[in-house]
Amino acid sequence: xxxxxxxxxxxxxxxxxxxxxxxxxxxxxxxxxxxxxxxxxxxxxxxxxxxxxxxxxxxxxxxxxxxxxxxxxxxxxxxxxxxxxxxxxxxxxxxxxxxxxxxxxxxxxx
Amino acid sequence: xxxxxxxxxxxxxxxxxxxxxxxxxxxxxxxxxxxxxxxxxxxxxxxxxxxxxxxxxxxxxxxxxxxxxxxxxxxxxxxxxxxxxxxxxxxxxxxxxxxxxxxxxxxxxxx
Numbered sequence: 001x002x003x004x005x006x007x008x009x010x011x012x013x014x015x016x017x018x019x020x021x022x023x024x025x026x027x028x029x030x031x032x033x034x035x036x037x038x039x040x041x042x043x044x045x046x047x048x049x050x051x052x053x054x055x056x057x058x059x060x061x062x063x064x065x066x067x068x069x070x071x072x073x074x075x076x077x078x079x080x081x082x083x084x085x086x087x088x089x090x091x092x093x094x095x096x097x098x099x100x101x102x103x104x105x106x107x108x109x110x
Numbered sequence: 111x112x113x114x115x116x117x118x119x120x121x122x123x124x125x126x127x128x129x130x131x132x133x134x135x136x137x138x139x140x141x142x143x144x145x146x147x148x149x150x151x152x153x154x155x156x157x158x159x160x161x162x163x164x165x166x167x168x169x170x171x172x173x174x175x176x177x178x179x180x181x182x183x184x185x186x187x188x189x190x191x192x193x194x195x196x197x198x199x200x201x202x203x204x205x206x207x208x209x210x211x212x213x214x215x216x217x218x219x220x221x
Binding site: 032034036041042043044045046049087092097098099100101102103 | 114116143145150151152153154155158168198200201202207209210211212213214215217
């Protein structure tokens with residue numbers, strides 16, 4: 001049970017913003033929201049995580065709904081290198097087992 | 111450079127043979143994990159270890175075994191009891207609330 005819901009796939013054009021949604025309606029008060037992405041034939045890599053407030057880093061922004069039942073990963077300007085499967089996960093973090101669902105496959109068109 | 115090393119990248123075995131996949135980390139992380147990924151699917155947890163000399167079964171542990179004798183190492187053995195061993199295997203490590211670090215995986219093919 002991945003405990004989050006994401007669309008199977010999304011498509012974007014290069015240099016346009018991308019908003020990847022995630023539903024986690026049963027999230028507990030202490031669970032963080034983590035995003036990882038996986039390029040073909042590679043291991044997942046960390047993108048961003050947050051608890052309540054919106055978060056920004058060099059890769060992306062994370063917008064968390066006020067009720068924490070959903071969140072959105074924002075890639076401000078998609079590049080071809082952003083084409084990957086994006087996983088939204090809820091959990092504590094590094095020493096807790098994280099459950100990965102099927103994620104959202106993002107296709108970026110040139 | 112700190113990181114996780116999985117070897118080999120590709121592994122081929124005959125049915126009925128046990129095979130051991132290597133995972134080494136130099137990040138000084140306490141926790142280590144093994145995941146299995148089938149084509150078009152997400153990651154499923156096989157085993158995890160939060161401290162040396164201790165490990166727990168994940169969601170699909172049947173047919174697999176692990177050991178955690180050193181903090182840096184968490185080898186996974188795919189035994190002949192695993193009915194569908196062909197898959198992409200990913201090792202990860204983590205510490206407290208920091209993000210997981212993944213290796214680049216071992217693609218195992220059993221014929």
